[in-house]
Amino acid sequence: MANILLRGWWAKIFIILLWLVAIAMRFTEHDDAREDLLFSIIAFSNFLLYLIVSMHLPLLTHSKMAVLLPNFSQQLKQVLLVVFGVSLLPTLLVLPDVVTWLAFISISIIAILIFVAMIYQPIYQIFFWLVILMPLPMALFDISLNKEKLFTTLAWLLPLISWLAYVLLNKLVNYRGNHKHISKIIATMNVSMGNTLSIQDSIPFANRTKLAQWWGNSHFNYYRKLINDATNSSQKLSNRKLIEISCQSANSFGVNAYVIWSVGITLLCMLALVIDESYHHLFTPMVTLIPALIIGTGSITLFQIIQCKKSYLARLAILPRFKQHNSFARAFLGYVFYNQAILYCFIAMLLAVTAKIFGHINVTVYLNSVLILLVYCLVTISMMLLTWRAAQNYGNPVVWLMIIGFIGTIVFTTHMATSGMVLLVYNGIFQWILIASLLLLSFSVFRQLTDK
Amino acid sequence: MTCIVNVKGLTKSYKNQSVLKGLSWEIEPGDVVGLLGKNGAGKSTLLKSLLNISDIDSGEISIFGEQYNQLSSKNKARIGYVPQENDEISWLSVNDLINFRKQFYSTWSDEKVTELISRWEIDATKKIAELSPGQVQRVLIILALAPMPELLIFDEPAASLDPAGRRDFLKEILTLVSDENITVIFSTHITSDLERIANKVAILDKGKICYFNDLDITKESVVQLTVHCKKEQGITIPYLLRGKLHSQGQYGVVSQLDQAWLAEMKEQAVEVTINPMGLEDIFLELTA
Numbered sequence: 001m002a003n004i005l006l007r008g009w010w011a012k013i014f015i016i017l018l019w020l021v022a023i024a025m026r027f028t029e030h031d032d033a034r035e036d037l038l039f040s041i042i043a044f045s046n047f048l049l050y051l052i053v054s055m056h057l058p059l060l061t062h063s064k065m066a067v068l069l070p071n072f073s074q075q076l077k078q079v080l081l082v083v084f085g086v087s088l089l090p091t092l093l094v095l096p097d098v099v100t101w102l103a104f105i106s107i108s109i110i111a112i113l114i115f116v117a118m119i120y121q122p123i124y125q126i127f128f129w130l131v132i133l134m135p136l137p138m139a140l141f142d143i144s145l146n147k148e149k150l151f152t153t154l155a156w157l158l159p160l161i162s163w164l165a166y167v168l169l170n171k172l173v174n175y176r177g178n179h180k181h182i183s184k185i186i187a188t189m190n191v192s193m194g195n196t197l198s199i200q201d202s203i204p205f206a207n208r209t210k211l212a213q214w215w216g217n218s219h220f221n222y223y224r225k226l227i228n229d230a231t232n233s234s235q236k237l238s239n240r241k242l243i244e245i246s247c248q249s250a251n252s253f254g255v256n257a258y259v260i261w262s263v264g265i266t267l268l269c270m271l272a273l274v275i276d277e278s279y280h281h282l283f284t285p286m287v288t289l290i291p292a293l294i295i296g297t298g299s300i301t302l303f304q305i306i307q308c309k310k311s312y313l314a315r316l317a318i319l320p321r322f323k324q325h326n327s328f329a330r331a332f333l334g335y336v337f338y339n340q341a342i343l344y345c346f347i348a349m350l351l352a353v354t355a356k357i358f359g360h361i362n363v364t365v366y367l368n369s370v371l372i373l374l375v376y377c378l379v380t381i382s383m384m385l386l387t388w389r390a391a392q393n394y395g396n397p398v399v400w401l402m403i404i405g406f407i408g409t410i411v412f413t414t415h416m417a418t419s420g421m422v423l424l425v426y427n428g429i430f431q432w433i434l435i436a437s438l439l440l441l442s443f444s445v446f447r448q449l450t451d452k
Numbered sequence: 453m454t455c456i457v458n459v460k461g462l463t464k465s466y467k468n469q470s471v472l473k474g475l476s477w478e479i480e481p482g483d484v485v486g487l488l489g490k491n492g493a494g495k496s497t498l499l500k501s502l503l504n505i506s507d508i509d510s511g512e513i514s515i516f517g518e519q520y521n522q523l524s525s526k527n528k529a530r531i532g533y534v535p536q537e538n539d540e541i542s543w544l545s546v547n548d549l550i551n552f553r554k555q556f557y558s559t560w561s562d563e564k565v566t567e568l569i570s571r572w573e574i575d576a577t578k579k580i581a582e583l584s585p586g587q588v589q590r591v592l593i594i595l596a597l598a599p600m601p602e603l604l605i606f607d608e609p610a611a612s613l614d615p616a617g618r619r620d621f622l623k624e625i626l627t628l629v630s631d632e633n634i635t636v637i638f639s640t641h642i643t644s645d646l647e648r649i650a651n652k653v654a655i656l657d658k659g660k661i662c663y664f665n666d667l668d669i670t671k672e673s674v675v676q677l678t679v680h681c682k683k684e685q686g687i688t689i690p691y692l693l694r695g696k697l698h699s700q701g702q703y704g705v706v707s708q709l710d711q712a713w714l715a716e717m718k719e720q721a722v723e724v725t726i727n728p729m730g731l732e733d734i735f736l737e738l739t740a
Binding site for chain 2: 001003004007059063064065067068069070071072075186
């Protein structure tokens with residue numbers, strides 16, 4: 001049962017690596033400033049573990065056989081408790097004192113409750129946004145946060161939180177409701193990481209939420225208009241546009257996504273301008289998370305889409321308009337480069353605006369972040385192209401590599417912001433990394449253009 | 453005799469469309485019941501309802517004397533179920549799935565699993581997603597048989613099997629029934645399968661079990677009658693399951709032939725034509 005809940009070697013290796021890093025840091029670094037970083041690493045790794053378990057839970061609770069298997073609920077409960085217990089073992093080594101440890105357990109339990117609630121009832125996804133937007137009420141109502149007091153309170157609240165969690169756990173292991181929504185989760189969790197998008201795309205339109213229907217429709221309307229305009233005028237769609245239209249999915253990061261993110265960031269910046277500057281640091285997690293979300297939905301999604309559309313694009317490639325040598329490969333490259341260039345320019349611009357308003361990073365860190373993003377972008381495009389050309393399906397490991405590389409990028413950027421690093425462009429190692437990623441990209445483009 | 457499955461007044465509807473309408477049914481130990489019904493008649497719904505996989509609107513169901521939704525672990529271990537659609541975790545290998553299921557049963561038979569896997573030539577290292585629908589069906593059957601259940605419920609078990617697989621499966625069930633005296637309920641619309649292994653036949657129509665009897669009795673007794681008479685004669689056919697009037701008289705299907713009534717008809721010089729029926733004809737007639 002634990003194997004089902006903890007499916008995925010990449011994720012498990014990543015979590016264990018993070019634990020090891022945290023433990024190594026605990027025994028090698030003696031700087032007090034490291035405590036927050038240690039807490040963040042251990043919280044991130046454990047939360048990732050809890051999220052993975054929560055996402056796999058419906059495979060067990062909502063299986064048809066769940067009601068028929070003897071002692072199913074008890075065994076599931078036992079396994080969940082064991083997984084939770086094991087996840088706390090590294091924290092014993094990493095966290096500095098008992099109060100922090102007890103508070104961490106309380107926070108972990110609350111996080112698990114939120115994750116499970118979000119998975120089983122989509123309405124509870126509001127919790128995620130409440131946590132992200134927490135700085136707003138704190139700034140508006142002038143609530144000061146005393147970490148020590150907060151941790152002591154959480155430590156004292158642990159018995160109550162544990163009791164609540166146990167009651168809910170007993171309900172969860174017997175819960176069979178919300179079948180329509182859970183069937184979508186099960187469909188997604190039944191495939192590997194590389195195929196989650198194609199499964200989501202296969203959900204019938206009528207079965208999607210109203211918001212998802214509106215989002216999909218508004219996204220596709222733009223491309224419908226493109227097709228209609230081309231049909232009504234004498235000007236044909238360019239090859240790149242044709243491929244772009246073919247590569248659209250309900251989950252694509254399109255015009256409406258750019259508009260909504262821009263509006264959201266603008267509102268956030270306007271708010272930051274009217275509140276006291278002393279509260280700006282509360283927004284740092286949020287303004288760090290937003291570019292992360294955009295890369296996640298913009299870059300990884302594009303990779304998955306072109307992987308899913310492989311056979312469709314192969315059929316497109318044999319159309320008469322692509323009869324000229326390499327015309328399809330050039331158009332395809334054009335689409336991928338154009339799409340990613342816009343995405344990363346948008347993120348760079350967004351980072352600049354938020355850095356200016358919130359002042360969470362200085363000019364050097366900003367320039368370094370842009371350089372790291374550039375490397376990440378080059379490597380991502382290379383991986384997309386190489387995987388697309390490969391005969392075997394490497395979608396799953398590549399998505400995980402992208403996620404791990406991406407998280408590594410965030411961690412490195414955070415480290416850079418706190419350690420006052422010099423401009424990376426003058427750093428020898430970085431120069432080699434940049435050259436290597438350019439070479440990798442050149443190789444992948446060359447393969448794209450030469451492969452039959 | 454105590455019933456293994458007892459259903460009283462079961463109702464179930466989907467989006468205001470009634471599927472089961474006050475259905476009552478009793479299954480005795482050792483029965484091998486073939487459940488026949490047209491597509492959409494509610495066979496799967498009925499079987500899922502019995503096992504608490506699908507919620508019911510009203511009614512009472514008991515299995516092994518316990519309420520269907522409060523079955524003890526001991527009684528759950530006595531049930532084997534093969535669903536119509538495979539909802540097993542597709543990325544698990546057959547071996548993983550077997551090991552996962554095994555942990556719940558103390559009566560699990562590794563010998564049975566090994567024997568069936570080798571006999572049905574299933575590559576146990578393959579993932580469920582990599583198997584053909586027929587192979588998946590076989591794996592599901594193995595999973596249902598391995599805990600040595602006393603009550604087996606199959607929802608269209610042979611639907612995805614090729615003729616050889618079907619024959620093999622039916623042979624396995626026959627062996628089990630004769631050796632272990634288990635009770636089997638299986639839904640199907642392949643009447644030849646039913647005739648091969650069932651000792652009772654149930655027909656589900658319009659939300660109710662409209663016919664439930666021994667298969668042999670059914671094949672012997674259920675006949676089609678044509679009574680050549682005039683409407684004014686007002687002849688009533690006894691044991692009528694389904695009947696209609698037509699220009700030459702009355703036509704009907706009876707559950708058994710009443711010899712006294714036949715003699716009476718002869719005396720009245722009313723001609724009665726008797727046509728024996730196959731199971732498929734009986735099913736078609738009763739659900740027409």
